[in-house]
Amino acid sequence: xxxxxxxxxxxxxPLMTPYKMGQFELSHRVVLAPxxxxxxxxxxxxxHAVVYYTQRATRGGLLVTEATGVSATAQGYPDTPGxxxxxxxxxxxxxxxxxxxxxxIFFCQIWHVGRVSTNDYQPxxxxxxxxxxxxxxxxxxxxxxxxxxxxxxxxxRQIVDDFRRxxxxxxxxxxxxxxxxxxxxxxxxxxxxxxxxxxxxxxGGSLENRCRFVVEVIDAIVAEIGAHxxxxxxxxxxxxxxxxxxxxxxxxxxxxxxxxxxxxFLYCHMVEPRMAVVEGRRKINHGLLPFRKQFNGTFIxxxxxxxxxxxxxxxxxxxxxxxYGRLFLANPDLPKRxxxxxxxxxxxxxxxxxxxxxVGYTDYPFLDENDKDSATYA
Numbered sequence: 001x002x003x004x005x006x007x008x009x010x011x012x013x014p015l016m017t018p019y020k021m022g023q024f025e026l027s028h029r030v031v032l033a034p035x036x037x038x039x040x041x042x043x044x045x046x047x048h049a050v051v052y053y054t055q056r057a058t059r060g061g062l063l064v065t066e067a068t069g070v071s072a073t074a075q076g077y078p079d080t081p082g083x084x085x086x087x088x089x090x091x092x093x094x095x096x097x098x099x100x101x102x103x104x105i106f107f108c109q110i111w112h113v114g115r116v117s118t119n120d121y122q123p124x125x126x127x128x129x130x131x132x133x134x135x136x137x138x139x140x141x142x143x144x145x146x147x148x149x150x151x152x153x154x155x156x157r158q159i160v161d162d163f164r165r166x167x168x169x170x171x172x173x174x175x176x177x178x179x180x181x182x183x184x185x186x187x188x189x190x191x192x193x194x195x196x197x198x199x200x201x202x203x204g205g206s207l208e209n210r211c212r213f214v215v216e217v218i219d220a221i222v223a224e225i226g227a228h229x230x231x232x233x234x235x236x237x238x239x240x241x242x243x244x245x246x247x248x249x250x251x252x253x254x255x256x257x258x259x260x261x262x263x264x265f266l267y268c269h270m271v272e273p274r275m276a277v278v279e280g281r282r283k284i285n286h287g288l289l290p291f292r293k294q295f296n297g298t299f300i301x302x303x304x305x306x307x308x309x310x311x312x313x314x315x316x317x318x319x320x321x322x323x324y325g326r327l328f329l330a331n332p333d334l335p336k337r338x339x340x341x342x343x344x345x346x347x348x349x350x351x352x353x354x355x356x357x358x359v360g361y362t363d364y365p366f367l368d369e370n371d372k373d374s375a376t377y378a
Contacts (some may be wrong), residue, residue, distance in 0.1 A: 027060025114187030185241025
């Protein structure tokens with residue numbers, strides 16, 4: 001059998017088919033998922049991020065940044081980037097420019113960690129803010145999160161405004177849009193999920209009240225930069241950082257309905273329920289179908305996908321795009337490897353969250369080492 005060329009392979013698999021996402025022409029369906037990498041010293045993006053993101057940029061490919069803080073109180077991990085100061089905005093500009101020169105589309109994921117933090121990360125050693133004053137249960141990791149302070153009702157508007165201003169800053173930095181981080185147990189989920197939200201004001205109790213904060217954030221950002229430049233990440237099924245909901249389907253459906261109120265809201269990026277192991281193989285539950293059917297915009301699925309599963313969900317119209325995290329981290333040329341059905345580098349979990357500007361960050365090999373030079377210095 002003749003060796004399959006990249007062009008032949010590209011035509012053959014669903015993941016490598018073009019897709020129009022709003023005004024953006026994507027050449028394939030493989031998205032770089034947002035991945036915390038802890039290499040933005042002092043919360044300022046660094047020049048080595050140019051190499052990291054351009055290595056993973058392809059013409060017509062969609063990249064989402066690591067989670068990027070909206071304020072000084074948004075921090076909960078070492079050396080995560082922010083975009084709330086002018087210095088941070090200026091530091092992002094060359095990174096965004098370099099990714100655009102490769103022809104990729106670049107979105108900035110904006111977040112606030114809420115109570116997933118300690119006093120050490122907070123201004124003047126204050127308590128982290130949250131929907132609640134309940135502390136996260138210590139787990140096996142050894143990290144003890146500080147007891148949070150419940151936000152007063154009149155303070156919530158300021159946090160909404162932090163999200164709005166950083167969305168504007170992201171556009172100033174050159175990003176094509178923003179992804180609101182409404183997943184994984186961080187501040188927005190601390191309000192949305194009844195396992196964490198024990199409020200008695202208009203931001204607690206009913207599903208509508210618990211979602212009020214995130215809806216206000218969405219509305220403010222849409223008004224500021226336009227719905228066509230806004231996406232959101234949601235994880236209704238996950239139980240992470242003591243954030244669990246008693247009715248995740250109702251929560252996810254309600255949120256999709258809120259997104260649909262904004263014509264042209266660009267995308268909804270959802271995380272699958274935890275994988276099951278069936279007959280010795282990891283099996284994705286595909287629990288996002290109700291939300292896929294309800295949402296009017298582009299639907300992105302994430303959560304443990306490989307090439308085979310990614311192709312299947314695109315072919316079945318279960319998702320428009322598939323976000324890849326660890327596989328893309330370890331394979332800077334992941335779309336090409338998928339197109340050719342080439343072998344993949346194995347990721348090294350021990351180097352995910354270290355400070356080194358190269359190791360485990362920009363030193364994963366390309367299929368063709370000639371690509372590495374052009375990717376790095378283009």
